[in-house]
Amino acid sequence: MVGIGADWAVMTRLTLKASLLYAETDGSTDFSIEPGGPTNVGVPISNVDDTKRTAFNLKAVYELARQWQLTAGYAYEKYRYSDIGYDNTRYVAGPAAAPFAPAALANTSSAIVTGQFSFQDYEAHIAYLVAKYRF
Numbered sequence: 242m243v244g245i246g247a248d249w250a251v252m253t254r255l256t257l258k259a260s261l262l263y264a265e266t267d268g269s270t271d272f273s274i275e276p277g278g279p280t281n282v283g284v285p286i287s288n289v290d291d292t293k294r295t296a297f298n299l300k301a302v303y304e305l306a307r308q309w310q311l312t313a314g315y316a317y318e319k320y321r322y323s324d325i326g327y328d329n330t331r332y333v334a335g336p337a338a339a340p341f342a343p344a345a346l347a348n349t350s351s352a353i354v355t356g357q358f359s360f361q362d363y364e365a366h367i368a369y370l371v372a373k374y375r376f
Contacts, residue, residue, distance in 0.1 A: 254304040262296040268324075291323040310373040315366075322361040 246260035268290035300314030 256302045257299070258302065259299045260297070262294070264292070264294045266290060266292045286325055288323055288325040288328070293319075293321045295319045308375045310375070312369075312371040312373070314369050314371075316369070317367075318363075318365045320361070320363050327361075 242262070242264040244260065244262040246258070249257045251257055270286040270289050295318070297317045298314065299316075300312055303311045303313075305311055
């Protein structure tokens with residue numbers, strides 16, 4: 242993980258703040274032989290829990306008066322996930338076995354995979370405005 246941030250006092254009442262973060266994980270699974278176990282070794286899996294996350298935040302903070310502070314900002318985040326167990330997951334649904342379905346459909350499966358934890362990638366763009374009042 243690496244990140245950088247900066248604050249810049251543009252004027253007495255206006256401050257710009259920015260930050261950039263990048264994080265990456267690279268998981269793997271290694272199969273080793275226990276003493277007295279089989280002599281063949283499984284193939285190591287290098288594509289397990291691989292992630293990439295990039296986040297950027299830019300905001301302006303303005304001191305409107307002694308009690309009022311206004312903040313306007315923009316945030317961006319992109320997340321990518323890769324795992325051999327979930328990559329290229331495909332939904333394959335068969336005919337649904339309804340209570341009154343013909344006997345030929347009684348032993349059919351309604352789906353091969355659930356898709357749980359699949360398609361975790363996302364990209365977010367967020368704009369925000371905050372007013373703060375101090376008593």
